[in-house]
Amino acid sequence: MSYLSIARVKISQHDWEAAQEYIDKARHQGRASKSTQLDDLLVGIAQSLLWVRRGELDLAMQWVRWQGLLDRSVEEMLASHAQNAAINEFLHGQYLVVARLFLARQQPDEAIQAIETLLNHSLESGQYRRGIEYLVLKALALQQKLDIDRAIEVLHEALSLGEAENFQRVFLDEGKPMAQLLYQAAARGIYPQYAGTLLSGFASAETNTLEGTAKASPHEDWIEPLSEREKEILALVAEGLSNNEIAGRLFISLSTVKGHIAHIFGKLGVSSRTQAISRARGFGLIPDR
Numbered sequence: 001m002s003y004l005s006i007a008r009v010k011i012s013q014h015d016w017e018a019a020q021e022y023i024d025k026a027r028h029q030g031r032a033s034k035s036t037q038l039d040d041l042l043v044g045i046a047q048s049l050l051w052v053r054r055g056e057l058d059l060a061m062q063w064v065r066w067q068g069l070l071d072r073s074v075e076e077m078l079a080s081h082a083q084n085a086a087i088n089e090f091l092h093g094q095y096l097v098v099a100r101l102f103l104a105r106q107q108p109d110e111a112i113q114a115i116e117t118l119l120n121h122s123l124e125s126g127q128y129r130r131g132i133e134y135l136v137l138k139a140l141a142l143q144q145k146l147d148i149d150r151a152i153e154v155l156h157e158a159l160s161l162g163e164a165e166n167f168q169r170v171f172l173d174e175g176k177p178m179a180q181l182l183y184q185a186a187a188r189g190i191y192p193q194y195a196g197t198l199l200s201g202f203a204s205a206e207t208n209t210l211e212g213t214a215k216a217s218p219h220e221d222w223i224e225p226l227s228e229r230e231k232e233i234l235a236l237v238a239e240g241l242s243n244n245e246i247a248g249r250l251f252i253s254l255s256t257v258k259g260h261i262a263h264i265f266g267k268l269g270v271s272s273r274t275q276a277i278s279r280a281r282g283f284g285l286i287p288d289r
Contacts, residue, residue, distance in 0.1 A: 012173045016054045045093045052100045074117040099137045108141035148271035159191040172201045233260045238277045238286050
């Protein structure tokens with residue numbers, strides 16, 4: 001359906017109102033033309049994806065449960081539709097929604113579980129465009145778990161597959177979290193030219209969104225803002241203070257310091273104090289020395 005193609009573009013642009021309008025048009029067109037079950041499924045996938053993207057997670061979960069996607073394992077679902085290639089194909093679209101829903105709910109382990117089998121299936125069958133999307137989502141899930149090294153490893157594989165065909169949209173649609181990982185990949189010398197091209201795409205999208213509004217740093221808006229306490233602790237980390245010393249300086253518990261530092265690492269997309277300091281200086285969050 002052409003309306004759904006336009007809706008997907010509008011979703012990627014965060015134009016929720018226009019996306020909903022085109023999904024509704026596709027739904028009405030399907031009813032007028034006595035659509036098939038597969039047509040209805042396509043509309044449902046687009047609608048649930050929009051719900052996830054704009055934060056209506058309860059509605060998306062209702063759809064996922066109504067489709068029975070949590071009742072059986074992915075392997076069982078694939079096996080039950082093995083003789084119906086069309087339905088089997090649409091399962092991929094459904095489980096991409098499931099994975100995105102779990103990511104939005106901050107459930108990275110469940111997201112990985114939802115796509116791991118389909119990821120392997122896609123790569124083994126040579127469906128690399130879809131495989132890249134699964135790899136991207138897996139990398140984002142590992143990022144949520146603060147397992148940055150493994151996230152970069154998975155992103156490395158996605159970049160290796162995407163560079164040959166210069167895939168961009170599959171990365172750009174993921175927004176700030178993916179920009180964070182791409183910075184990390186480029187810093188480690190992983191496909192720096194390709195990663196740089198993708199980061200330029202993020203910068204262009206950001207410029208369009210801001211409509212020319214000036215920013216202190218071209219990249220600062222791509223990370224989740226640090227709280228004032230987190231900035232204070234980050235500055236002390238940059239001074240070389242240990243966790244115990246920070247706790248004593250600020251009159252807070254050691255566990256509180258560790259919790260703040262974990263949150264800082266997650267927001268900056270790093271896995272060590274050295275990386276956090278380097279990245280924070282790059283963003284102008286702490287002064288260079």
